[in-house]
Amino acid sequence: MKIVRMAAVGVAAALVLTACSSGDDGSATGGEETAEAAEITLWLNGADTPDELREYLTTTFEEENPGSTLVIEEQDWADVVTKLTTALPDAANTPDVVEIGNTQSPTFTTIGAFRDLTPLYEELGGDDLLPSFVEVGKAEGKNFALPYYFGSRYMFYRKDLWSAAGMEPPTTLAEFADAVTALRTDGQSGFAIGGQDWRNGISWVFANGGELATESGGEWTSTLSDPKTIEGLEQWQAVYQGASNVPATERDVAYWDFLNDGADGAAPAAATIMAPGWARWSIGDLTTNDEGEEVRDGMADTEKFGIFALPGADGGLAPVFAGGSNIAISATSEHPELSENLLRIIFSPEYQQMLGENGLGPGNSQYVDALGEDEFATTMIETAAASKLTPAAPGWAAVEAAFVYEELFQAIAEGGDVTELAAQYDERITPMLNGR
Amino acid sequence: MTSTAARPAPAPAARPAPRPRRRGPRLTPYALLVPAVAVLAAGLGYPLFWQVVTSLQEFGLAQQFGQPPTFVGLDNYARIFTDDRLWAVVVRSIVFCLVNAFLTVGTGVLLALLMKAVHPVVRVVLQVGLLLAWAMPMVAAVTVWKWLFDWRTGVVNWLLVQLGFDSYAGHAWLAQPLSFFFVATVIIVWMSVPFVALSVYAALTQVSDEVLEAARIDGAGPSRILWHITLPLVRPVLSIVLLLQIIWDLRVFAQIKLLQDGGAPVSETNLLGNFIYETGIGRQDFAGAAAVSIFVLALTVLLSWPYVRSLLKEDAR
Numbered sequence A: 001m002k003i004v005r006m007a008a009v010g011v012a013a014a015l016v017l018t019a020c021s022s023g024d025d026g027s028a029t030g031g032e033e034t035a036e037a038a039e040i041t042l043w044l045n046g047a048d049t050p051d052e053l054r055e056y057l058t059t060t061f062e063e064e065n066p067g068s069t070l071v072i073e074e075q076d077w078a079d080v081v082t083k084l085t086t087a088l089p090d091a092a093n094t095p096d097v098v099e100i101g102n103t104q105s106p107t108f109t110t111i112g113a114f115r116d117l118t119p120l121y122e123e124l125g126g127d128d129l130l131p132s133f134v135e136v137g138k139a140e141g142k143n144f145a146l147p148y149y150f151g152s153r154y155m156f157y158r159k160d161l162w163s164a165a166g167m168e169p170p171t172t173l174a175e176f177a178d179a180v181t182a183l184r185t186d187g188q189s190g191f192a193i194g195g196q197d198w199r200n201g202i203s204w205v206f207a208n209g210g211e212l213a214t215e216s217g218g219e220w221t222s223t224l225s226d227p228k229t230i231e232g233l234e235q236w237q238a239v240y241q242g243a244s245n246v247p248a249t250e251r252d253v254a255y256w257d258f259l260n261d262g263a264d265g266a267a268p269a270a271a272t273i274m275a276p277g278w279a280r281w282s283i284g285d286l287t288t289n290d291e292g293e294e295v296r297d298g299m300a301d302t303e304k305f306g307i308f309a310l311p312g313a314d315g316g317l318a319p320v321f322a323g324g325s326n327i328a329i330s331a332t333s334e335h336p337e338l339s340e341n342l343l344r345i346i347f348s349p350e351y352q353q354m355l356g357e358n359g360l361g362p363g364n365s366q367y368v369d370a371l372g373e374d375e376f377a378t379t380m381i382e383t384a385a386a387s388k389l390t391p392a393a394p395g396w397a398a399v400e401a402a403f404v405y406e407e408l409f410q411a412i413a414e415g416g417d418v419t420e421l422a423a424q425y426d427e428r429i430t431p432m433l434n435g436r
Numbered sequence B: 001m002t003s004t005a006a007r008p009a010p011a012p013a014a015r016p017a018p019r020p021r022r023r024g025p026r027l028t029p030y031a032l033l034v035p036a037v038a039v040l041a042a043g044l045g046y047p048l049f050w051q052v053v054t055s056l057q058e059f060g061l062a063q064q065f066g067q068p069p070t071f072v073g074l075d076n077y078a079r080i081f082t083d084d085r086l087w088a089v090v091v092r093s094i095v096f097c098l099v100n101a102f103l104t105v106g107t108g109v110l111l112a113l114l115m116k117a118v119h120p121v122v123r124v125v126l127q128v129g130l131l132l133a134w135a136m137p138m139v140a141a142v143t144v145w146k147w148l149f150d151w152r153t154g155v156v157n158w159l160l161v162q163l164g165f166d167s168y169a170g171h172a173w174l175a176q177p178l179s180f181f182f183v184a185t186v187i188i189v190w191m192s193v194p195f196v197a198l199s200v201y202a203a204l205t206q207v208s209d210e211v212l213e214a215a216r217i218d219g220a221g222p223s224r225i226l227w228h229i230t231l232p233l234v235r236p237v238l239s240i241v242l243l244l245q246i247i248w249d250l251r252v253f254a255q256i257k258l259l260q261d262g263g264a265p266v267s268e269t270n271l272l273g274n275f276i277y278e279t280g281i282g283r284q285d286f287a288g289a290a291a292v293s294i295f296v297l298a299l300t301v302l303l304s305w306p307y308v309r310s311l312l313k314e315d316a317r
Helices: A002-022 A051-064 A077-087 A102-109 A131-136 A159-164 A173-182 A198-207 A227-243 A277-282 A336-346 A349-357 A365-371 A375-385 A396-401 A404-413 A418-433 B002-006 B028-055 B075-081 B084-117 B120-135 B138-148 B155-162 B177-205 B209-217 B222-233 B235-250 B254-261 B272-282 B286-316
Strands: A039-045 A069-075 A097-101 A146-150 A153-158 A213-216 A219-222 A272-276 A286-288 A294-296 A305-308 A324-329
Touching: A039 A077, A039 A336, A051 A069, A051 A336, A051 A349, A069 A077, A077 A097, A077 A102, A097 A102, A097 A336, A102 A131, A102 A324, A102 A396, A131 A146, A131 A324, A153 A159, A153 A277, A153 A375, A173 A227, A198 A227, A198 A404, A213 A418, A219 A418, A227 A404, A227 A418, A272 A277, A277 A294, A277 A375, A305 A375, A324 A336, A349 A365, A365 A375, A396 A404, A396 A418, A396 B272, A404 A418, B028 B286, B075 B286, B084 B120, B084 B177, B084 B235, B084 B272, B084 B286, B120 B177, B138 B155, B138 B177, B138 B254, B177 B235, B177 B254, B209 B222, B222 B235, B235 B286, B254 B272, B272 B286
Parallel strands: A039 A069, A039 A097
Antiparallel strands: A097 A324, A146 A324, A153 A272, A153 A305, A213 A219, A286 A294
């Protein structure tokens, strides 16, 4: 009896499997260059693009391309590289248009995973497009990925604590270090930063004119041992050790919590933090929103909360690491013309304007005014203009995936010898950058 | 079962003499096996085959995007075996696996003995508690443990400070590999003890009271009864749960990955699963990852072989 049942289950399972596989054929024979009606897929990462913008994209696309539909699928930032690696080569399953983190772009542009957008470059904005993002989406002189939106990071601080200590926002990096070191107590970080938090920490490298890696003749070399880079890393080490109570192993902490008052009005855990612009909505006093939920008021009390851009080594602004995304078309997309039509909508003045109004830096610099004119918008535009990206090396994604910089910065935070560590990690990172 | 056994066997004379059967291969059983074998071959055989083939090729991101892979023989194996990082991970994984497996089985046996000894009401409470821990989704469980051990807002640090250990204020448990693995061990043992405890308890209920009573009458104390009667009687169950624990603990991946995401020295806390994930998914070195996976398969067989053999022997007895 048992054997018969097992066999029946086996047959049923086998039938189900064959039934699944027979459905795959047939769809591959679509028109190659004709923009005939079809359904195309757009992958957006995380909840970064608000619903209002998504709706605009689908309705506009369907109006302009009668009979065609646009499906937007949301991907998780954490595993988007993995998903793209498996989906992009497969014509039957590839998304047509994809959003990709700016520093993840080189992984795919260098192996021909994206469609060449050079012919569209001028039409979609040309030189008005954010240069650092255009550059990171280029390979062999061709444009494969174009800027979708940018974010920026700046310093959020407790104005009340700073002025109680008689201090003003700093104008040089050294002043900043002195101020946050003076503001530190056992229960409160002057500047809360985790030891592994290299995405914030590399600002000190950039501010001193240092680079993480340079390219010559197609070969990438890690340049941590460059005197300017070492200078920056040592300054960061001093700031971490002098001003932060956060453990050396922490990274991507919800720093904004540190700036808010503790329960029952207890003192905040930090006087200063560094965070992306949207952190504003997690900072402030508690209030109730329309749905009756308890939320932060977005730093409404300007006597208590404030922001400033991280100053440069000799005044001006320090180049910070810019967050943001690029957008590209899959090389195996069966509907390249429709996909290009979608890009035309994304780079249209209307959509760029909408990005800005929603707090996302528009890829086309003509529309940054849409961000508004308040302190947050101006600081965001200023820091973005001075921002820098990580090296556009083919192996960069591998370096990030192996948490190499996290370890390096942890070792520095724990008080390691920067020169020695830099030499050691250069040796480890250079081969990874070149893909082995 | 008992009713079948109790039924008297039919008298042999009543049965008609069996007709002489046609000798030779009978196809029906094999035909019935085909679907199941086919499903197994497709579900397990094909990925394994692909894994072996990939481990013998140069297969990276470029190959994934259409370049034909080149056959490189055992190069990938040579490459990973000469990598010091692999051996560090292997040693760490084996030690971690054995410590966890023995701790889990030890704790499980103690809990099973406790269940046998306590009042039935208490036992039901214990069993429900164990089942709840067993049924808890892994990501949720690890998240809660992470919160418990959080450096800033965790209950563990708070409790230690309340008890007078002031140095634990703001102590980062995940920062050092040793304390990281301490937390990981607590989580993994907590998650796997229920299975062991309930299995061993089930085995203990099969130990007949007559034997125990006879031992008691002969003057054996409780610890002698435990070591010389109870444990040998439940030994088959103990060996199988220990074998399963060793295999499971060698494959542990998600718990470590989730803890690492909370901030930890990653390369010093990687176990084999994490190492494969980092090589394959992180660095897109699919061939290297395939080679390490095959190696882990061999390692698992090697580690569990003595147990499998003794299990087979016991079966044959």
